[in-house]
Amino acid sequence: MSLDGRYDADNIFAKIIRGEIPSVKVFEDDKVLAFMDVFPQSRGHALVISKTSQARNILEIEPQALAEVAVAAQKLAKAVVAALKPDGVVVTQFNGAPAGQTVFHLHVHVIPRYEGAELGRHGAGGMADVEELKALAEKISAAL
Numbered sequence: 001m002s003l004d005g006r007y008d009a010d011n012i013f014a015k016i017i018r019g020e021i022p023s024v025k026v027f028e029d030d031k032v033l034a035f036m037d038v039f040p041q042s043r044g045h046a047l048v049i050s051k052t053s054q055a056r057n058i059l060e061i062e063p064q065a066l067a068e069v070a071v072a073a074q075k076l077a078k079a080v081v082a083a084l085k086p087d088g089v090v091v092t093q094f095n096g097a098p099a100g101q102t103v104f105h106l107h108v109h110v111i112p113r114y115e116g117a118e119l120g121r122h123g124a125g126g127m128a129d130v131e132e133l134k135a136l137a138e139k140i141s142a143a144l
């Protein structure tokens with residue numbers, strides 16, 4: 001999907017928000033949800049989404065919802081760093097398929113980086129073990 005097009009209310013993150021498919025949550029409130037990426041590019045890779053906005057990307061999102069997502073991304077990044085002690089952390093997001101976006105509900109990636117550990121390929125990694133993701137999410141949420 002390019003930058004043109006419409007929001008698909010049945011995209012995978014919309015289903016996660018509605019509880020129609022499971023996710024391993026780190027924290028949520030009525031505005032935002034942080035959860036573990038199921039195809040992680042590194043140990044502790046997590047995502048933040050708005051629960052109120054139907055924006056596909058940063059060009060569409062309402063400023064207030066963007067601010068909520070940004071604050072949540074910082075909160076998540078701090079907790080990931082405190083819990084997992086990576087050597088660095090990538091905070092990023094993609095807009096449009098040619099830019100690497102694969103799920104068309106705006107989201108921010110928080111990807112811890114460890115010295116000497118190669119980054120998994122974006123959107124091409126294997127599925128994580130759910131029990132491992134739950135253990136990581138518990139550790140991260142304990143550091144909030």
Ligand code: 5GP
Pocket residue numbers: 012023024035036037038039040093094100101102103104123
């Ligand atoms: P994008 O490529 O759109 O920037 O990022 C989408 C992210 O969502 C990818 O990192 C991908 O691994 C992750 N993802 C795709 N499907 C699911 C899913 O069903 N559950 C979770 N938790 N993450 C997903």
